[in-house]
Amino acid sequence: MKKELTCIICPMGCRLEADCETTENGALAIRSVTGNTCPRGERYARAELSYPERTVTSTVVLQGGRYRRLPVITSAPIPKDRIFDVMEEIRAVSVCAPVKIHDIIIENVCGLGVNIIASRSL
Amino acid sequence: MNTCDLVIIGGGSAGMAAAIGAYKSGIRDILILERDAEPGGILLQCIHNGFGLHTFGEELTGPSYAERFTGQINELGIRCVTGALVLHLRADKTLDYISPQTGYRQVKARAVILAMGCRERPRGAIGIPGTRPAGIWTAGTAQRYLNLDGIMPGRRVFILGSGDIGLIMARRMTLEGAQVLGVAELMPYSNGLQRNIKQCLEDFDIPLFLSHTVTDIRGQERLREIVLSRVDENRRPIPGTERSFAVDTLLLSVGLVPENYLSEEAGIVLHPRTRGPLVDEALQTTVPGIFACGNVLHVHDLVDFVSAEGTQAGESAARYLTDGFADSRSILAAPADRTIGYVLPQTVHPDRLDKPVEFKFRVADAYRNVTLQVLKDGQVYKEIRKRVLLPAEMEKLTLKKDDLLDVKQELAFRIAAGHIDAS
Numbered sequence: 001m002k003k004e005l006t007c008i009i010c011p012m013g014c015r016l017e018a019d020c021e022t023t024e025n026g027a028l029a030i031r032s033v034t035g036n037t038c039p040r041g042e043r044y045a046r047a048e049l050s051y052p053e054r055t056v057t058s059t060v061v062l063q064g065g066r067y068r069r070l071p072v073i074t075s076a077p078i079p080k081d082r083i084f085d086v087m088e089e090i091r092a093v094s095v096c097a098p099v100k101i102h103d104i105i106i107e108n109v110c111g112l113g114v115n116i117i118a119s120r121s122l
Numbered sequence: 123m124n125t126c127d128l129v130i131i132g133g134g135s136a137g138m139a140a141a142i143g144a145y146k147s148g149i150r151d152i153l154i155l156e157r158d159a160e161p162g163g164i165l166l167q168c169i170h171n172g173f174g175l176h177t178f179g180e181e182l183t184g185p186s187y188a189e190r191f192t193g194q195i196n197e198l199g200i201r202c203v204t205g206a207l208v209l210h211l212r213a214d215k216t217l218d219y220i221s222p223q224t225g226y227r228q229v230k231a232r233a234v235i236l237a238m239g240c241r242e243r244p245r246g247a248i249g250i251p252g253t254r255p256a257g258i259w260t261a262g263t264a265q266r267y268l269n270l271d272g273i274m275p276g277r278r279v280f281i282l283g284s285g286d287i288g289l290i291m292a293r294r295m296t297l298e299g300a301q302v303l304g305v306a307e308l309m310p311y312s313n314g315l316q317r318n319i320k321q322c323l324e325d326f327d328i329p330l331f332l333s334h335t336v337t338d339i340r341g342q343e344r345l346r347e348i349v350l351s352r353v354d355e356n357r358r359p360i361p362g363t364e365r366s367f368a369v370d371t372l373l374l375s376v377g378l379v380p381e382n383y384l385s386e387e388a389g390i391v392l393h394p395r396t397r398g399p400l401v402d403e404a405l406q407t408t409v410p411g412i413f414a415c416g417n418v419l420h421v422h423d424l425v426d427f428v429s430a431e432g433t434q435a436g437e438s439a440a441r442y443l444t445d446g447f448a449d450s451r452s453i454l455a456a457p458a459d460r461t462i463g464y465v466l467p468q469t470v471h472p473d474r475l476d477k478p479v480e481f482k483f484r485v486a487d488a489y490r491n492v493t494l495q496v497l498k499d500g501q502v503y504k505e506i507r508k509r510v511l512l513p514a515e516m517e518k519l520t521l522k523k524d525d526l527l528d529v530k531q532e533l534a535f536r537i538a539a540g541h542i543d544a545s
Binding site: 008009013058083 | 159168169170171181183185186187188269271272316319320325358509510
């Protein structure tokens with residue numbers, strides 16, 4: 001089967017086509033990638049089709065700071081299909097100022113081995 | 123009246139970089155006037171990541187990127203008055219400002235750097251018909267409410283304009299539990315980065331309506347529904363294509379305009395296309411000793427380029443304050459035809475260059491597999507093959523002093539179809 005995707009690595013925005021098949025154990029095997037104009041496009045397509053990940057940024061409630069929200073970010077990309085689970089944990093948190101940039105706000109969010117950290121000092 | 127070597131109006135990404143650039147070039151008497159409660163500018167509400175790839179070689183969030191600069195401002199001991207609104211700027215470089223900590227002040231500067239940034243175009247600028255209910259915001263206003271104040275602007279959202287701020291807000295509102303019914307774009311292509319279309323819309327199955335616009339707004343107290351229409355090639359709504367969306371919120375991401383009312387008061391000449399000051403290669407405006415950088419000069423796509431321009435303005439102002447600029451002939455830099463939107467700087471002094479000139483320009487339309495031509499006094503001098511050129515992406519071209527010395531009047535840029543072999 002053919003899968004189409006847009007490369008997001010650089011402004012070229014190459015239209016990629018991956019030739020894939022589903023193996024016996026249900027995993028996706030990628031036979032070839034076309035449409036890319038550099039090797040990064042192929043790497044992106046393979047990662048995106050087998051294990052898509054995203055960095056998530058949001059805010060948590062802040063008490064006693066200049067603003068009522070503190071910006072936070074995942075310390076590493078998380079699986080794309082867990083974004084809303086991570087958001088649910090982020091929404092439940094409230095912290096008190098002062099906070100330093102890179103302070104851990106949630107440890108091991110959703111058991112993913114990734115922390116939610118402050119993205120500024122406040 | 124107080125005096126100051128260098129006053130910088132605006133403590134956002136451009137102003138902070140300018141201050142640091144001037145300091146590192148030996149200027150110590152620097153004053154930053156920042157309107158908001160702290161320096162950082164719009165970066166503080168841009169909590170998504172992707173900033174700093176050029177400047178720091180890593181992807182940072184807006185607040186993290188700002189903190190790198192505020193940290194340096196503090197370390198160097200550069201003065202920054204916050205809550206400071208500049209009321210007047212005159213051609214003699216006197217300024218009036220007010221702030222809670224200083225009251226009304228006048229200051230006479232020896233040099234000024236304009237770093238006031240830009241503003242979003244509001245509903246009135248695009249003239250959408252309909253009622254005037256609550257629930258209509260520019261995307262940046264909604265971003266500030268949500269990311270700094272924790273106020274959710276609405277639950278069922280439509281977004282007009284596919285610039286990056288609109289795309290980023292589509293994702294942000296979705297993550298916070300709102301339903302984003304769609305993003306409409308007047309043009310047949312998006313003005314946002316491809317990666318934002320993918321990560322902000324496609325990841326969340328938010329439809330993008332190209333060649334569409336909002337043609338009616340309905341609701342009394344609060345927005346109730348919007349009407350979306352398809353537009354023809356002349357961007358006029360096509361009757362019979364109307365469809366309505368029941369939403370309580372409409373976010374507008376329909377362009378940014380440099381904020382130049384102070385520049386105009388000082389008699390600085392603005393460029394009709396960039397809507398920022400005309401500048402030379404030192405980023406000096408038409409008023410000697412007043413420099414401009416960042417989004418007040420021309421709207422940028424990447425903050426990294428704003429910072430670089432700020433640094434350059436700071437270094438130039440330092441040179442103006444220490445050595446001054448010798449009188450020298452100048453040439454023009456401009457589009458050769460309508461394929462190019464604008465070129466910056468608009469004037470160059472070839473004889474006094476001490477480093478190469480980085481020309482920045484935007485194309486007027488989307489082009490694929492074309493040739494960028496540089497003309498000296500009407501003669502093609504240089505040709506560069508370009509695979510993709512988009513109006514949403516600023517292009518750069520660096521020319522050396524030797525490239526510019528023999529230009530008599532004008533250096534011009536244009537896009538030619540197909541490739542012509544350059545000698």
